[in-house]
């Protein structure tokens with residue numbers, strides 16, 4: 020053990036933020052060519068530790084060793100020089116640049132003084148062939164689906180010849196198919212001697228790919244183990260510090276009146292192409308309709324149209340029996356709609372506002388949060404304190420800006436806000452993306468409760484497990500169309516997978532499962 | 536549903552070049568028509584167009600260098616004015632025109648550094664930072680201004696050999712004083728730097744997504760400093776143009792709002808050097824026409840209305856024909872490192 024040089028080692032890392040001890044004497048080792056999974060609740064300090072390794076944060080105490088040598092990493096520049104690459108939890112790509120431009124940024128090939136974009140393009144092609152990561156070098160990044168954007172992030176690290184690769188929740192935004200592809204890539208990298216730190220909240224993935232597993236809780240390392248020694252349940256318990264129920268338990272649905280009815284809806288995407296192509300669906304009181312589908316098949320646009328964030332080209336969205344006279348979000352919200360958006364940073368929060376204000380974004384203008392033209396600070400604070408406690412948002416204070424919360428805690432703020440109003444229709448797009456198992460358990464429980472209290476729930480998720488465990492009925496979306504609607508208990512994972520990949524419903528499903 | 540390929544190509548071609556081509560065609564037609572009718576007046580109008588555009592182009596290049604790196608510079612007016620003054624005074628004292636121009640450029644650069652310090656290091660609101668510079672320039676130049684000083688010469692046109700003899704084109708393009716030539720060259724230089732060098736790529740990245748640039752080891756603060764300082768130098772050159780090339784003396788508030796028009800020109804030019812150049816020429820042309828109309832004096836329109844011409848024409852053409860552009864995403868936002 021002692022002769023082996025470690026690719027990376029950190030000793031006694033301490034990092035404090037105002038009011039939080041984000042890393043509390045953390046020790047962590049990474050062997051050459053291993054995949055080391057890093058697990059932990061939301062706000063446990065995983066991203067903070069990685070940012071320290073990558074030179075974005077400066078530790079208050081502690082040491083970092085690379086190949087047995089003590090190093091100081093003051094900036095990402097140093098980290099890159101030392102062969103560390105990082106794919107960030109929230110992507111770090113310039114949206115208006117092409118793939119090739121993003122790849123070379125900061126390490127540009129030149130001919131004389133001139134940027135050698137041809138060489139950049141060739142580098143993309145070479146790397147993507149070498150690792151089987153297919154991307155078009157000339158595509159503009161903002162037009163690419165997240166899965167492809169992530170490939171670009173990985174290529175960026177490989178282009179800089181990373182020997183240590185940090186992947187911060189890379190699978191949170193991927194479809195099961197894409198996760199498989201990512202694992203293939205990770206195994207390839209391993210063979211080439213790259214050491215990988217892999218952060219995720221999905222225990223199945225950890226058991227599938229990791230060589231070793233380290234669990235963090237509240238800034239500390241709780242322990243290190245290997246997949247052969249533990250089960251999912253053990254890991255969940257280690258992370259959260261208590262037993263976690265991984266299975267959702269719920270009574271059969273008792274559907275009532277139709278709350279949301281979508282008729283022949285057509286919606287365009289940014290480029291003016293049809294994204295939602297003649298979709299009709301109904302969601303009733305007291306039921307959860309799950310929309311399954313590979314990302315980029317129109318789910319985003321469908322949700323945005325229903326929630327009033329996007330123009331409808333044709334068709335109708337009927338809420339509570341009558342067509343909304345006005346499709347603006349405030350009208351819809353006041354009529355009982357709650358929305359958990361897909362992109363929490365873009366559509367869910369005002370990042371620079373304190374948590375307390377984020378928690379009243381939909382209700383600030385009404386009593387008790389407003390007194391005439393003034394804000395009622397007391398009520399706003401009281402509301403924030405209650406929700407932060409109830410939803411276990413890990414934050415130093417209710418006045419902390421949403422920006423400095425960990426990804427999962429940002430998500431909890433949104434869920435807390437949306438669930439704190441009387442809800443007739445809940446539209447939830449990836450509601451548990453980036454959440455730890457404990458929080459997922461809690462939010463799933465709340466969604467089922469909401470259903471049992473008579474709310475209609477439209478749940479969009481790329482997570483098949485989530486759909487299968489929560490939904491009463493499942494609609495599969497493929498290329499902008501609903502290709503099948505089935506009862507959740509009459510369909511298997513495999514069948515759903517086929518439907519999502521575009522196999523015709525007649526071939527996949529038994530006759531009786533297809534509703535007339 | 537699908538359009539035939541050739542048709543689609545045409546559409547694409549038209550979308551990219553259509554506006555430029557149609558404007559160019561109209562402009563050329565008009566120029567030839569008038570040249571045929573009265574060559575002397577046409578020549579004068581075109582030459583004046585180019586000269587009017589010089590401070591605007593330089594100012595716009597200053598603005599766009601800053602904004603491409605996400606620093607809004609509304610202090611261009613002040614940078615020009617101060618540079619015009621310093622350049623003039625140096626010329627009065629030393630009689631050396633080249634040295635005077637250099638000092639003007641340096642003045643602009645120093646004020647650029649001041650703006651960068653305020654907005655990048657101190658993270659003061661950038662509009663306030665720019666306003667400080669404007670007020671400073673108006674105050675200082677007004678206070679130290681002395682009546683009756685006269686410059687020792689001014690920058691004269693340098694005809695470029697036989698090129699200057701070509702009818703129409705010669706006198707307009709190839710018989711100009713040095714800063715005018717320089718401004719044209721600089722349009723190409725800035726375009727090259729911004730879109731064809733590593734520095735330009737980094738600048739644009741810093742303006743769009745500074746954190747992403749930071750994670751790639753790019754020094755966001757350095758990029759912003761350098762761009763704002765170089766921009767300041769260009770604004771300084773514009774100031775030197777006014778006092779040492781166009782007029783040959785200094786007057787109170789002689790920039791007369793050109794620094795702000797330059798910002799409009801930058802926006803109409805969609806934050807690109809060539810776009811800005813086109814917009815500046817258009818504005819220069821309208822100004823030249825206005826002067827011409829007032830000289831002609833045959834029109835019975837109050838001169839105030841004629842004076843509006845440049846602004847009206849600019850608004851109509853640019854609002855009508857040039858689509859909306861997207862400013863750099865991080866424009867105006869100070870960058871904070873975390874941890």
Ligand SMILES: Nc1ncnc2c1ncn2[C@@H]1O[C@H](COP(=O)(O)OP(=O)(O)OP(=O)(O)O)[C@@H](O)[C@H]1O
Nearest residue numbers: 036041061062063064065066067423424425426427
């Ligand atoms: N820039 C910052 N300023 C202040 N506090 C911060 C900052 N970054 C992180 N924190 C705090 O440090 C703690 C750890 O956050 P971190 O992002 O490392 O968690 P994480 O383990 O990555 O969680 P998640 O799984 O939700 O992404 C949190 O309490 C968070 O609020």
Ligand SMILES: [Mg+2]
Nearest residue numbers: 066108425426
């Ligand atoms: Mg994190």
